[in-house]
Amino acid sequence: MATDKRTKDPTPPDGNGGDEPIKDAAYVAMHSDPRFIELKRRLYRFIFPMSLAFMAWYLLYVLMSAFGRDIMGVDLVGNVNVALVFGILQFxxxxxxxxxxxxxxxxxFDQTAAELREELQNGANATAEEANR
Structure with a gap:
């Protein structure tokens, strides 16, 4: 009999075969950890500018294909034109x-992320949270 995914326990496994689920409180506490906040900041510092640059580059390709047909149709070498080179450069x-x-x-962030994951798996954050109560 198939199980309905909506009824499964939403608590993620601990990475050790799923024997002991990590408490939701540990995940909540991790979101306020300064190291986790710094990881997110570093991630966004790369992702946002790179995404904007790539989208601008792709938009240039689309706009040139639509409105710069004369330029895109220029043959560079044999049957290789500017449009083909732009397309290959996208890849x-x-x-x-x-x-x-x-x-x-x-x-x-790989080293810090591994440390944070280890703390979650070992329950270090849950213990720290209980001490703060």
Missing amino acids: VSTFGIAVLYTRYANRN
């Missing part, structure tokens, strides 16, 4: 952003 820039993000994440 190149996408992969480039993925590589940049990977390097950025490795340098700027």
Whole structure:
């Protein structure tokens, strides 16, 4: 018999096979942790500018395809025109952003994120929250 996903326990597993669910209070407490806030700030510092730059680049491609047909139709080498080069550069820039993000994440938040995850899994935040009561 299939289980309805809406009736499952929303508490995420602890990463150790799901034997002990992490308490919701630990997740709530983590959101106010200064290290978690700093992780989010670093993430947004990369994602927002990069997303805006990519969207501007893509919009340029779309607008040039729609309104700059003369320029986009210029043959560069043989049957390769500006439009084809722009299209290929869309893929190149996408992969480039993925590589940049990977390097950025490795340098700027992977270690802190691993520490925070370890604390959640070991219940360090739940213990700290109880001490604050």
